[in-house]
Amino acid sequence: MSTVGIRQVAEHAGVSPGTVSNVLNRPEKVSASTRARVETAIRELGFVRHASASTLRAGHSKTIGLSVIDIGNPFFTDVTAGVEDVASERGYAVLLSNSAGSTSKEERNLLVLAEQRVRGVLITPSDEGPGPLDRLRDRGINVVLVDHPAHRPDQCSVAVNDIIGGQTALTHLLSGGASRLAYVTGPLTIRQCLDRRLGAERALRGRPLRVVEMPTMTPRAGQQAAEKIVSEGDLPDAVFCANDLLALGMLRGLMHAGIRVPDDIALVGYDDIDFAAASAVSLTSIRQPTYQLGRVAAELLLDECDNPGTHAHQQIMFQPELIVRESTR
Amino acid sequence: MSTVGIRQVAEHAGVSPGTVSNVLNRPEKVSASTRARVETAIRELGFVRHASASTLRAGHSKTIGLSVIDIGNPFFTDVTAGVEDVASERGYAVLLSNSAGSTSKEERNLLVLAEQRVRGVLITPSDEGPGPLDRLRDRGINVVLVDHPAHRPDQCSVAVNDIIGGQTALTHLLSGGASRLAYVTGPLTIRQCLDRRLGAERALRGRPLRVVEMPTMTPRAGQQAAEKIVSEGDLPDAVFCANDLLALGMLRGLMHAGIRVPDDIALVGYDDIDFAAASAVSLTSIRQPTYQLGRVAAELLLDECDNPGTHAHQQIMFQPELIVRESTR
DNA sequence: GAGGAGCTCTAAAACGTTTCAACGCAGATC
DNA sequence: GATCTGCGTTGAAACGTTTTAGAGCTCCTC
Numbered sequence: 001m002s003t004v005g006i007r008q009v010a011e012h013a014g015v016s017p018g019t020v021s022n023v024l025n026r027p028e029k030v031s032a033s034t035r036a037r038v039e040t041a042i043r044e045l046g047f048v049r050h051a052s053a054s055t056l057r058a059g060h061s062k063t064i065g066l067s068v069i070d071i072g073n074p075f076f077t078d079v080t081a082g083v084e085d086v087a088s089e090r091g092y093a094v095l096l097s098n099s100a101g102s103t104s105k106e107e108r109n110l111l112v113l114a115e116q117r118v119r120g121v122l123i124t125p126s127d128e129g130p131g132p133l134d135r136l137r138d139r140g141i142n143v144v145l146v147d148h149p150a151h152r153p154d155q156c157s158v159a160v161n162d163i164i165g166g167q168t169a170l171t172h173l174l175s176g177g178a179s180r181l182a183y184v185t186g187p188l189t190i191r192q193c194l195d196r197r198l199g200a201e202r203a204l205r206g207r208p209l210r211v212v213e214m215p216t217m218t219p220r221a222g223q224q225a226a227e228k229i230v231s232e233g234d235l236p237d238a239v240f241c242a243n244d245l246l247a248l249g250m251l252r253g254l255m256h257a258g259i260r261v262p263d264d265i266a267l268v269g270y271d272d273i274d275f276a277a278a279s280a281v282s283l284t285s286i287r288q289p290t291y292q293l294g295r296v297a298a299e300l301l302l303d304e305c306d307n308p309g310t311h312a313h314q315q316i317m318f319q320p321e322l323i324v325r326e327s328t329r
Numbered sequence: 330m331s332t333v334g335i336r337q338v339a340e341h342a343g344v345s346p347g348t349v350s351n352v353l354n355r356p357e358k359v360s361a362s363t364r365a366r367v368e369t370a371i372r373e374l375g376f377v378r379h380a381s382a383s384t385l386r387a388g389h390s391k392t393i394g395l396s397v398i399d400i401g402n403p404f405f406t407d408v409t410a411g412v413e414d415v416a417s418e419r420g421y422a423v424l425l426s427n428s429a430g431s432t433s434k435e436e437r438n439l440l441v442l443a444e445q446r447v448r449g450v451l452i453t454p455s456d457e458g459p460g461p462l463d464r465l466r467d468r469g470i471n472v473v474l475v476d477h478p479a480h481r482p483d484q485c486s487v488a489v490n491d492i493i494g495g496q497t498a499l500t501h502l503l504s505g506g507a508s509r510l511a512y513v514t515g516p517l518t519i520r521q522c523l524d525r526r527l528g529a530e531r532a533l534r535g536r537p538l539r540v541v542e543m544p545t546m547t548p549r550a551g552q553q554a555a556e557k558i559v560s561e562g563d564l565p566d567a568v569f570c571a572n573d574l575l576a577l578g579m580l581r582g583l584m585h586a587g588i589r590v591p592d593d594i595a596l597v598g599y600d601d602i603d604f605a606a607a608s609a610v611s612l613t614s615i616r617q618p619t620y621q622l623g624r625v626a627a628e629l630l631l632d633e634c635d636n637p638g639t640h641a642h643q644q645i646m647f648q649p650e651l652i653v654r655e656s657t658r
Numbered sequence: 659g660a661g662g663a664g665c666t667c668t669a670a671a672a673c674g675t676t677t678c679a680a681c682g683c684a685g686a687t688c
Numbered sequence: 689g690a691t692c693t694g695c696g697t698t699g700a701a702a703c704g705t706t707t708t709a710g711a712g713c714t715c716c717t718c
Contacts, residue, residue, distance in 0.1 A: 005674055016698045021676055031696060048468070051444040052390070053674035055381040056703050072406045080400065084427065088434075093441045096425040098413065112422045115380040139377070219607035248607050255609055278548030278577050280584055280609025334704055345668045350706055360666060382704035385673050 004045045013041035024049060055117055063093045064301060065113035065121040067106060068146075071098040073245070074273040075290055076124070079146065082294025083122060090302050092119070099126055107132055114139060120301045122146050144301040147293065148191065150315050156304065157315045158297040160288045162192050165320040166199025169240045169268045169286055172322055174203065176266055178238030182210040184225045184250060185242040186217035193242045196270065200240060210236060217242065222249020223256075230257045237265060238328075244269040244276045247283055251327070255280070267327040282325040289318050333374045342370035353378060384446060392422045393630060394442035394450040396435060397475075400427040402574070403602040404619055405453070408475065411623025412451060419631050421448070428455055436461055443468060449630045451475050473630040476622065477520065479644050485633065486644045487626040489617045491521050494649040495528025498569045498597045498615055501651055503532065505595055507567030511539040513554045513579060514571040515546035522571045525599065529569060539565060546571065551578020552585075559586045566594055567657075573598040573605045576612055580656070584609070596656040611654040618647050 006024075010017045015034060022029050023038040030038070041047075055061040066083050068076040080096065087094045095118060099106035103126055110132050113121055120142035125133065133143050143155065150157035173181060183200055185193045188211075201209055212228060214221040222241065226249065229235065241247035247269030254261055261267050261281050269276055272287035296316060304311045335353075339346045344363060351358050352367040359367070370376075384390040395412050397405040409425065416423045424447060428435035432455055439461050442450055449471035454462065462472050472484065479486035502510060512529055514522045530538055541557060543550040551570065555578065558564065570576035576598030583590055590596050590610050598605055601616035625645060633640045 006676095007674080017675080018677080018698060018700095019696085022697085025676075029696075034696080046464075048440070048443050050385070050446065050674055052381040052384040052446060053703090054676075056379070056385055056705085057674080057676040059676095059703070061381070071400070071409065072403065074401065077401045080427075081429070088437070093445075094426075097423075098409075100410070108417070111377070114377045116422075117379065117381060135375070219603060223607070248604070252607055252609060252611075274548060275577070275604055278552070278581055280581060282581075335706095336704080346705080347669075347707080348667060351667085354706075358666085363666080379704050382673090383706075385675085386704080386706045388673070388706095 004047050005050065006047070009038065009041045009045055009047050012045060013038045060119055061117050062091060063095055063116060063118045064298070064305070065095045065097065065110075065116075065118045065123075067097050067099060067109055067113070067121060067123040069099055069101055069124050069126050071096070071100075074275070075271045075288070078290035079124075079294035079297075082291040082296075083298040084294075086295050086298035086302065090306075092302065101126065110136065114141065117141075119305045120144065122297050122301055124148060142301055142304045144297050144304070146297045149317065150313075153315075154313055155315075156297075156300040156313050158293055158300065158318070159316070160293065160318045160320050162195035162320075163199040163202065165270065165286045165288075166196035166201075166240070167203045168199070168320065168322050169196075169270070170200040170203035172284070172324070172328065173238040173240065173266055173268060176238070176328055178236075178266055180210075180234075180236040180238070181207075182212060182229065182236040182239045183242070184212045184214065184222065184229075184239055184246055186214060186221075186246070188213055196240075196242050214246070217246055219245050219249035219252070222246035222251075223253040224249075226250045226253020226257065230254075230259070235259070235265065238267075239265055240268045242270055244271045244273045244283060244285055247285070247327075248275060248279055251279060251281060251283070262327050262329055269327075272323050277325065281327050284325045284328040285323050287321045287323045289321075293318065333376050334379065335376070338367065338370045338374055338376050341374055342367045389448055390446050391420060392424055392445060392447045393627070393634070394424045394426065394439075394445075394447045394452075396426050396428060396438055396442070396450065396452040398428055398430055398453050398455050400425070400429075403604070404600045404617070407619035408453075408623035408626075411620040411625075412627040413623075415624050415627035415631065419635075421631065430455065439465060443470065446470075448634045449473065451626050451630055453477060471630055471633045473626050473633070475626045478646065479642075482644075483642055484644075485626075485629040485642050487622055487629065487647070488645070489622065489647045489649050491524035491649075492528040492531065494599065494615045494617075495525035495530075495569070496532045497528070497649065497651050498525075498599070499529040499532035501613070501653070501657065502567040502569065502595055502597060505567070505657055507565075507595055508536075509539075509563075509565040509567070510536075511541060511558065511565040511568045512571070513541045513543065513551065513568060513575055515543060515550075515575070517542055525569075525571050543575070546575055548574050548578035548581070551575035551580075552582040553578075555579045555582020555586065559583075559588070564588070564594065567596075568594055569597045571599055573600045573602045573612060573614055576614070576656075577604060577608055580608060580610060580612065591656050591658055598656075601652050606654065610656050613654045613657040614652050616650045616652045618650075622647065 006017045006020045010020045020038055023035050084094050097109035106126055122144050124146045125148055145157035149159045188194050212225050214225055269283045269285040272285040276283035276285045335346045335349045339349045349367055352364050413423050426438035451473050453475045454477055474486035478488045517523050541554050543554055598612045598614040601614040605612040605614045
């Protein structure tokens with residue numbers, strides 16, 4: 001039970017506690033010799049700064065929060081990696097919380113972040129309700145939206161153009177000769193699903209698009225969608241899925257029904273997760289700059305935290321990219 | 330910039346700060362009427378407790394740390410879910426940190442956890458070096474090992490019997506009539522890989538096992554392993570992979586080479602991740618009680634935190650379970 | 659009606675750090 | 689030699705809670 005604090009370090013090094021604090025926080029203010037003395041004292045005593053005391057006195061912590069919808073989705077895992085890299089480069093710690101799609105869990109998590117007095121929050125909002133976010137901002141906690149364009153100019157956001165993504169997918173399918181098209185999606189209340197559909201329809205210029213809406217975006221749901229499409233007859237010759245998880249399930253469902261991909265039905269997914277390249281028939285997909293999304297979001301947030309004066313809010317929109325593989329060849 | 334603290338709440342409710350603190354921490358000590366008055370004051374003022382001040386004064390936080398090797402692996406995602414559920418049931422917050430296989434990153438993360446004065450740490454240790462863990466324990470931070478049996482009696486741990494797992498997999502393959510067997514694995518320095526091999530050899534009782542060791546445990550590595558096996562000729566008739574990610578890559582590689590699964594080669598994976606059931610040929614796999622692993626680990630840790638007097642250290646070992654699917658039918 | 663028991667509630671002292679005004683000292687300037 | 693400047697360091701006052709001893713009440717008991 002070591003209770004070695006800044007005082008003990010100070011005593012051991014023959015200086016005052018204030019000087020130790022300076023070594024810790026503004027080393028340039030301390031002469032080289034005393035700094036060295038303090039640093040060896042720190043090492044010898046195994047001193048570990050008490051983050052709570054520091055936060056309490058300083059009024060702010062070296063911590064940011066990251067709230068994602070589903071940590072099990074490889075898409076978010078990659079975003080998280082980007083965020084963590086930037087944060088650790090700049091000396092911040094990341095508090096990761098997972099709302100698992102539940103709004104109430106999201107609110108509970110945001111409360112924890114507020115209690116911890118995090119410096120800022122990165123969040124992929126699960127719905128449009130801006131209430132909890134505004135409450136954070138009122139407390140002086142900076143907020144950057146991830147994978148969601150901001151609806152107000154005084155707010156940073158980082159997103160990927162889902163309309164272009166949907167359009168690209170459909171254009172690719174059409175150029176492959178497809179004519180009877182289907183869109184398999186999660187709930188159309190989700191902005192991403194909606195935008196991708198919008199893009200798809202734009203590419204179709206009025207031609208019909210069969211929409212199959214599933215309640216979740218999992219491989220299981222994708223397989224069920226396949227069974228539905230097969231049982232209803234009148235097969236499409238190309239399917240666009242809102243998500244690679246759906247697409248993988250769809251692929252499996254189609255193969256089970258003896259339908260060949262891409263010969264009978266061409267298939268395009270979305271996100272380009274690792275498993276997309278590794279599936280039995282590798283999956284054509286729309287790649288998003290996932291890791292980069294996390295990096296840039298974190299950079300915007302930390303800029304806002306460290307330079308509150310000069311920070312200019314930005315809404316950044318990345319472009320998605322088509323990755324062609326076997327499922328549309 | 331709201332700066333409403335316990336003082337403001339107290340004033341607004343006409344009581345002393347101490348009473349507000351009691352409402353927050355020991356509500357039963359406060360009369361129903363004042364409690365109600367304080368609670369409405371809290372609500373009206375939008376008071377959010379300052380976790381740092383609380384931790385500083387109380388000497389300990391309501392937070393535990395969870396350090397995993399690879400948050401991108403569905404196995405760890407499930408463990409995390411179990412941990413988070415237990416923690417939030419008991420009013421604890423979880424600090425999730427990802428070492429991404431790097432020992433230095435793991436040490437940095439543990440330092441952050443120590444600075445935050447977390448009450449305890451759940452960790453899937455990346456190697457045997459007990460140094461950093463002992464340092465935590467010296468600081469009074471409880472440690473529970475996850476997916477790793479403890480090597481000392483004064484330490485809790487939760488693991489799954491990997492020897493039985495390997496044995497089960499091979500027994501299943503042998504009972505299906507296989508005779509030329511291969512084991513595709515990650516680095517054999519990893520305890521899990523080693524134990525699974527041990528189990529496999531135990532089932533073989535001296536018959537030969539072809540071991541293909543890959544540097545990583547990803548779908549890509551699995552596919553390369555398939556290519557290697559095919560190019561070397563003398564095909565096995567059954568392959569056991571140390572991991573579903575390897576198995577999925579193996580499956581794809583075999584199909585590409587025109588080898589049918591399970592007709593030409595039977596295939597067994599490990600972990601039973603969601604994608605195992607969803608792949609083109611669904612994957613026979615060894616299921617581990619992943620979510621349960623996380624739950625039990627968290628329960629042990631919180632018991633140790635909340636009842637330091639009566640807590641009895643336990644080393645818990647779960648048994649894995651064979652899930653038969655198409656890849657061995 | 660004095661004394662005690664049992665409840666509520668209060669006042670004030672911590673917890674370990676950061677911050678800031680002030681201080682001492684060396685060298686430069688007149 | 690007196691005054692100024694600038695650097696490096698110190699001391700003490702915060703930060704917002706929790707905690708503990710005990711103050712003030714009300715109700716009982718004798």
